[in-house]
Amino acid sequence: MDEGLKNELQKQGVFTTTLEEIYNWGRRNSIWPLQFGLACCAIEMIATTMARYDLARFGAEVFRPSPRQADLMIVAGTVTKKMAPQVVRLYNQMAEPKYVIAMGACAISGGPFKQGYNVLKGIDRFIPVDVHIPGCPPRPEALIHAFMTLQRKIAEQELIGAAQPRHLNPDAPSEFPVPQYGEHDLQPPNNPKVWRAPALVR
Amino acid sequence: METLAQIKSRIEAAVPGATVQIISNDSPAAQNSLLVDRAHAVAVAQFLRDDAELKFDYCSNVTGVDWPQAELTEKIKIKKLVDGVEKEVEEVKKTIRPAYLEAVYHLYSMEKKHGPVILRMRTEDRAEKTHLPSLTPVWRSCEFQEREIFDLFGITFDGHPDLRRILMWEGYKDHPMRKDYVEPDDYEYEPTPHDEVLEKAKKHYPAAS
Numbered sequence: 001m002d003e004g005l006k007n008e009l010q011k012q013g014v015f016t017t018t019l020e021e022i023y024n025w026g027r028r029n030s031i032w033p034l035q036f037g038l039a040c041c042a043i044e045m046i047a048t049t050m051a052r053y054d055l056a057r058f059g060a061e062v063f064r065p066s067p068r069q070a071d072l073m074i075v076a077g078t079v080t081k082k083m084a085p086q087v088v089r090l091y092n093q094m095a096e097p098k099y100v101i102a103m104g105a106c107a108i109s110g111g112p113f114k115q116g117y118n119v120l121k122g123i124d125r126f127i128p129v130d131v132h133i134p135g136c137p138p139r140p141e142a143l144i145h146a147f148m149t150l151q152r153k154i155a156e157q158e159l160i161g162a163a164q165p166r167h168l169n170p171d172a173p174s175e176f177p178v179p180q181y182g183e184h185d186l187q188p189p190n191n192p193k194v195w196r197a198p199a200l201v202r
Numbered sequence: 203m204e205t206l207a208q209i210k211s212r213i214e215a216a217v218p219g220a221t222v223q224i225i226s227n228d229s230p231a232a233q234n235s236l237l238v239d240r241a242h243a244v245a246v247a248q249f250l251r252d253d254a255e256l257k258f259d260y261c262s263n264v265t266g267v268d269w270p271q272a273e274l275t276e277k278i279k280i281k282k283l284v285d286g287v288e289k290e291v292e293e294v295k296k297t298i299r300p301a302y303l304e305a306v307y308h309l310y311s312m313e314k315k316h317g318p319v320i321l322r323m324r325t326e327d328r329a330e331k332t333h334l335p336s337l338t339p340v341w342r343s344c345e346f347q348e349r350e351i352f353d354l355f356g357i358t359f360d361g362h363p364d365l366r367r368i369l370m371w372e373g374y375k376d377h378p379m380r381k382d383y384v385e386p387d388d389y390e391y392e393p394t395p396h397d398e399v400l401e402k403a404k405k406h407y408p409a410a411s
Binding site for chain 1: 407
């Protein structure tokens with residue numbers, strides 16, 4: 001719809017919108033996160049939801065204790081190799097559309113434990129991550145910023161066409177393989193469909 | 203608190219057959235410790251806990267140490283006849299230290315407000331005979347820490363009520379804190395690699411080096 005005509009109509013008291021806009025507006029203002037934390041980042045996540053930072057302003061005050069009712073997974077903390085299959089399984093149990101925020105140095109890369117034998121070097125090795133937040137731990141403002149970034153991302157999603165989001169494409173996977181406990185490491189150690197080793201470009 | 207030598211002689215008097223050895227620590231901390239034999243370790247631990255003078259009622263920390271086989275060189279002065287004259291000559295003596303695993307217990311007394319006394323136990327070797335008696339029946343606080351040693355060093359504690367891996371999963375084969383542990387090769391690019399990480403970086407990103 002023409003922007004000028006839309007403005008003109010609005011002055012006359014007629015509000016026009018598109019289905020896409022109102023659909024995305026509704027979704028981005030009620031993202032319910034999954035209630036789980038893995039380490040110290042979870043404390044910052046809890047602080048974000050409390051009165052001072054008040055995540056409720058963004059429509060995300062309802063932390064759901066069940067993955068079936070959640071839209072967003074905030075991976076807050078160190079993902080150990082022992083915990084990784086459970087995190088992937090929780091993600092698989094969430095209903096589409098679903099989003100992931102990897103919060104903190106550990107969740108995005110392994111952080112200070114990157115060289116450790118028991119820590120996964122970033123949850124993006126197994127599940128697709130929408131927003132990465134650096135920090136150890138990130139301040140509540142950083143989580144709110146990540147949240148607003150995610151909201152912007154949802155607002156820009158197109159309902160039809162080639163740039164459709166994953167949840168509208170019946171052929172796109174909504175479940176990802178759960179890694180198995182191997183004799184020396186997780187099997188497989190990463191999911192090549194969602195992650196590949198960073199290339200060094202010179 | 204009594205000195206370590208006094209404690210040692212009291213243990214030997216109280217627990218017949220027990221062999222206790224004082225392991226000296228040459229560092230500035232000078233925290234010497236008691237090495238007890240496997241067969242009498244539980245009796246020695248019970249004595250340390252129940253003795254009216256010592257009352258070590260609290261085990262604060264249990265840890266493991268991996269000692270791979272090593273060749274120790276030591277310089278000793280020997281008097282020798284050189285051309286008919288007696289002289290002091292330095293000689294290098296080489297000894298082979300056998301490989302073993304060690305469990306170290308730090309004991310304190312809450313009642314008497316003294317400690318720590320450090321207790322050590324050694325396994326026969328680090329391949330198959332890696333059994334030690336569990337001291338969990340004596341000090342309950344050893345339970346999780348002995349499980350951790352079982353997980354990361356591979357010492358089996360006989361008499362432990364619930365000996366399972368604690369950090370890694372069931373079915374995991376390695377003992378990551380042993381010195382010969384080889385970790386899975388899953389290096390990921392880092393902007394400023396150094397030391398061992400640099401060696402790995404060269405393997406994965408030859409162009410960067």
